[in-house]
Amino acid sequence: xxxxxxxxxxxxxxxxxxxxxxxxxxxxxxxxxxxxxxxxxxxxxxxxxxxxxxxxxxxxxxxxxxxxxxxxxxxxxxxxxxxxxxxxxxxxxxxxxxxxxxxxxxxxxxxxxxxxxxxxxxxxxxxxxxxxxxxxxxxxxxxxxxxxxxxxxxxxxxxxxxxxxxxxxxxxxxxxxxxxxxxxxxxxxxxxxxxxxxxxxxxxxxxxxxxxxxxxxxxxxxxxxxxxxxxxx
Amino acid sequence: xxxxxxxxxxxxxxxxxxxxxxxxxxxxxxxxxxxxxxxxxxxxxxxxxxxxxxxxxxxxxxxxxxxxxxxxxxxxxxxxxxxxxxxxxxxxxxxxxxxxxxxxxxxxxxxxxxxxxxxxxxxxxxxxxxxxxxxxxxxxxxxxxxxxxxxxxxxxxxxxxxxxxxxxxxxxxxxxxxxxxxxxxxxxxxxxxxxxxxxxxxxxx
Numbered sequence: 440x441x442x443x444x445x446x447x448x449x450x451x452x453x454x455x456x457x458x459x460x461x462x463x464x465x466x467x468x469x470x471x472x473x474x475x476x477x478x479x480x481x482x483x484x485x486x487x488x489x490x491x492x493x494x495x496x497x498x499x500x501x502x503x504x505x506x507x508x509x510x511x512x513x514x515x516x517x518x519x520x521x522x523x524x525x526x527x528x529x530x531x532x533x534x535x536x537x538x539x540x541x542x543x544x545x546x547x548x549x550x551x552x553x554x555x556x557x558x559x560x561x562x563x564x565x566x567x568x569x570x571x572x573x574x575x576x577x578x579x580x581x582x583x584x585x586x587x588x589x590x591x592x593x594x595x596x597x598x599x600x601x602x603x604x605x606x607x608x609x610x611x612x613x614x615x616x617x618x619x620x621x622x623x624x625x626x627x628x629x630x631x632x633x634x635x636x637x638x639x640x641x642x643x644x645x646x647x648x649x650x651x652x653x654x655x656x657x658x659x660x661x662x663x664x665x666x667x668x669x670x671x672x
Numbered sequence: 673x674x675x676x677x678x679x680x681x682x683x684x685x686x687x688x689x690x691x692x693x694x695x696x697x698x699x700x701x702x703x704x705x706x707x708x709x710x711x712x713x714x715x716x717x718x719x720x721x722x723x724x725x726x727x728x729x730x731x732x733x734x735x736x737x738x739x740x741x742x743x744x745x746x747x748x749x750x751x752x753x754x755x756x757x758x759x760x761x762x763x764x765x766x767x768x769x770x771x772x773x774x775x776x777x778x779x780x781x782x783x784x785x786x787x788x789x790x791x792x793x794x795x796x797x798x799x800x801x802x803x804x805x806x807x808x809x810x811x812x813x814x815x816x817x818x819x820x821x822x823x824x825x826x827x828x829x830x831x832x833x834x835x836x837x838x839x840x841x842x843x844x845x846x847x848x849x850x851x852x853x854x855x856x857x858x859x860x861x862x863x864x865x866x867x868x869x870x871x872x873x874x875x876x877x
Contacts, residue, residue, distance in 0.1 A: 461853035467834075492860035499809055499863060500828035507725035513741050514716060520745045521709055644738075 454479070454486060464493045516642050519635040528617045593653065600660040608663070618663050625656045697760040705752050712751070716744050719761060723768045729825040730772045732814060739775055743768035769826065769840050776818060812862035816855050823848050824855035 456476045462468050463476050480487045601622075608615035632649040636642060696718070703711035723743050727736040747764055754763050816824060822841060826832040827848070832840070834848040841848070 458850075458853060461856055462849060467849075489857075489860070492863060493856050495863050496856045496859045497828055499859075500813075500824070503729075503810065503813075503829050505725050505829070506721040507728045507736070508721040509724050509737055509740065511737070513720065513724075513737055513744075514713060516741050517716060517744045517748075518709065518713070520741070521712065521748050642738075644741075 454483070456486060457489075460486065460490050460493055464490060464497065512638070515635040515638045516645060519631050519645060519648070528621060593657075597656065597660065600657075600664060604660060604663040614663070614666070618659070621659055622656065625652050625659070628652045629656075694759045694761065698756070701751065701754060701756075701760050704748070705754070712748055715747075715760070715764075719764055720744070722761070723764065726765065726768055726825075726830065727772055729813065729829060730769075730822055731776060735775070739768075739772050742775070743771045746771050765830075766840070773822065773841055776822070780818065809859065809862045812859055816858060819843075819847075820851045820855035820858070823851040824859070827852050828856075 456463075456479050459468065459472070459476065463473065466473075468476065480490060604618065605615065608618065629649060629652045632645055632652060636645050636649065639645060697715060700708075700711040700714050704715060720740065724736050724740040727739040727743070731739055743764070747767055750767065754760065813821065813824065813829075823837055826837045826840070827834065834845045834852075837843070837848045838845045843851075
């Protein structure tokens with residue numbers, strides 16, 4: 440509340456018509472009530488003055504401009520949110536006969552994958568937004584890009600995971616292909632978000648989307664790593 | 673003036689004052705419904721100023737850009753439900769009102785939780801309006817308590833009817849009328865100040 444008195448001032452306190460003057464001005468009162476209020480206005484200068492002011496408010500409102508063009512282009516921030524939800528193809532386990540042949544190589548690399556996945560988890564955690572501060576970009580106007588230490592860690596971890604997973608998936612080109620398609624879709628999405636963020640660095644929604652896409656990429660790689668680890672067990 | 677705006681709204685609440693877009697919209701709506709982003713961008717370009725103007729008046733300039741984007745994203749998601757019974761601009765305007773009011777309700781709820789007082793439901797950020805300082809009429813609109821502001825903007829600025837506002841805002845017709853009267857009673861004190869121009873706090877350039 441703003442503490443302002445919204446009732447009729449300067450006369451007619453307690454007037455039963457005082458709260459209905461807007462309806463009267465708008466022509467929304469039934470005929471009987473309208474006639475009664477007109478009789479009142481004829482003898483009450485205070486209410487008549489208020490009614491006239493209300494008409495002026497209505498007229499003033501009618502002159503208010505309706506359009507307000509944005510001072511910056513809002514379209515990039517809209518466009519990046521129009522993409523259909525990313526539907527990544529499921530990564531399925533290789534058929535039983537396949538993984539048995541690949542098992543020895545997979546076992547050998549299992550420890551390294553687990554290690555990379557752990558690092559990835561830590562990096563992903565670091566990228567999450569802090570409660571009160573922008574999560575990635577530190578300088579004002581700077582979009583999240585592979586610039587900071589966390590970004591470098593992230594890219595390094597992703598590259599390591601990819602190498603490991605790719606090496607193991609040589610025995611299953613189908614899974615490898617699905618993985619690559621999913622990763623490519625995520626990369627396109629992240630590029631879009633970065634591009635939009637470079638134009639609107641303060642857009643929290645875009646920032647969340649970018650972080651989400653990064654997380655999904657790591658999760659995807661971890662999932663692939665888990666698959667290959669499972670096949671090696 | 674109000675009558676003329678209301679009359680405009682009977683055919684098209686929001687866009688008859690802008691020449692031409694209705695016909696152009698039809699083709700682009702059809703394309704956008706099939707996923708054509710470029711057609712949707714054209715729709716966006718034609719209507720963005722109108723929707724941002726609404727967001728500005730309803731929610732304030734600070735929230736206007738994000739709400740404008742939210743409204744267009746929602747429009748993209750819902751465009752297949754547009755049946756052509758009204759003009760696209762009318763449909764979009766109503767959808768934007770919904771998006772804005774939903775957001776404002778969320779803001780009000782968060783404010784109550786943060787403040788821990790139910791009295792904070794109304795516009796807690798609003799500053800007391802003192803007619804003695806003669807603030808601009810439009811700045812006074814921006815400073816109205818939320819409920820009164822929403823109804824005033826929708827009714828007196830945008831030309832909606834009380835029953836429409838009641839449906840959109842989830843309130844009764846009586847509440848809508850009461851809030852409108854409340855808003856006007858505040859604003860009548862600011863009629864003389866800045867009537868020719870707009871000073872501090874305005875949404876519009």
